[in-house]
Amino acid sequence: MTDTDKPTLETRIAQACHYIDAATGGISPPLQLSTTYARGADYEYLGDYGYSRGGNPSWSVLEKVCAELDGGIGALCFASGMAAVCAVFETLEAGQHVAAPRVMYHGTQDWLRHLAENRSIGLTLFDTADPNALEQAVQPGKTAIVWIESPVNPTWELIDIAAAADAAHRAGAALVVDATVSTPVTTRALELGADLVFHSATKYLNGHSDVVGGMLVSAADDDRWQRIKWLRTYMGGVLGPFEAWLLLRGMRTLFLRFEKASASALEIARHFEKHPGLERVLYPGLASHPGHDIARRQMSNGFGGMLSLLVKGGGDAARRIAGNTRLFVRATSLGGVESLIEHRAAVEGPHSAVPQNLLRLSIGIENCRDLIDDLEQSLGKGQ
Ligand SMILES: Cc1ncc(COP(=O)(O)O)c(C=O)c1O
DSSP, X not given: OOGGGOOOHHHHHHTTTTOOOTTTOOSSOOOOOOSBOOBOTTSOBSSSOSBTTTOOXXXXXXXXXXXXXXXXXXXXXESXXXXXXXXXXXXXXXXXXXXXXXXXXXXXXXXXXXXXXXXOOEEEEEXXXXXXXXXXXXXXXXXXXXXXXXXXXXXXXXXXXXXXHHHHHHTTOEEEEEOTTTHHHHOOTTTTTOSEEEEXXXXXXXXXXXXXXXXXXXXXXXXXXXXXXXXXXXXOOOOOHHHHHHHHHHHTTHHHHHHHHXXXXXXXXXXXXXXXXXXXXXXXXXXXXXXXXXXXXXXXXXXOSEEEEEETTHHHHHHHHHHHOSSSEEOSOOSSSSOEEEEHHHHHOTTOXXXXXXXXXXXXXXXXXXXXXXXXXXXXHHO
């Protein structure tokens, strides 16, 4: 096969970039648990590795596949999504500034508030509903990082990534996209101008609710990238070899899982859009969603598996409905094969801007009719 008829990304990911173990011919990589690697009598390392905190074969194959998935120059895996998030912000110097959405994954925002309160980092949180707010939040010469998600968690409003990249770059800042929810299956953040893509690999990349991990992918091999690599080694938030192995296994089915979850989420959103027990269904695939036009441009292969229900009757009704489900599991997190439901405001705590009547759903790969029936009976009992 020549370069011009390169197989599709879906095929390359399913085959882990056509992985074949050089030593055995195995089509799944061996699990190498060694923490240290021997030197020869000449004191040179026998292979490519020295000590596992700096690099090991389990990461190499996983990172190659992740770099391919996002179309970056390289990838770095971390012990958790938050370890990767913290490594990115650790590149900031005192006096620099970050712009981020007001509604976003609360853990990242909590960390940014911590930096603003304790480490002299400026922070502006902008309103995603206002298309000019991001541009106004950026301070030329001072903003070093614009951090966005699209769709944002848990209202699933869209941010135009290409416009955000433009605004960030004009101000001399880097654009980092948290692609945990959209995934490169449907949104190509680096191609749209992002400098770095971040994933909580705990979610769709792994997909089976059994690994905590983080991933960064870079557009360029620049100083920032080298610094992040150094920080990973010295901060030590490194992924274990078994987790790396599981994550690579999970990623092979990413396209299948994401496409199934997207199709079911769209069907569920349409089914419940006019339900008398609901004020609204928030899902980027619905024409009624404020970000639908951007979603159609920016999400080329499904609108994702995440949606939220704004129920009638406030927080008490929302918690009652969540309490009634038989198939949807009441648990936090997202992107696994099993569908989850959560009362998001209760999870996020006092800073949360999430409405009390919002229930967040992560749609899995179960039979969609079963999921609809479960929500119907939960809503029926909840009113
Ligand atoms: C959108 C998003 N970003 C970042 C994170 C943090 O990742 P982790 O839990 O793997 O540390 C999460 C976790 O829920 C998330 O949903």
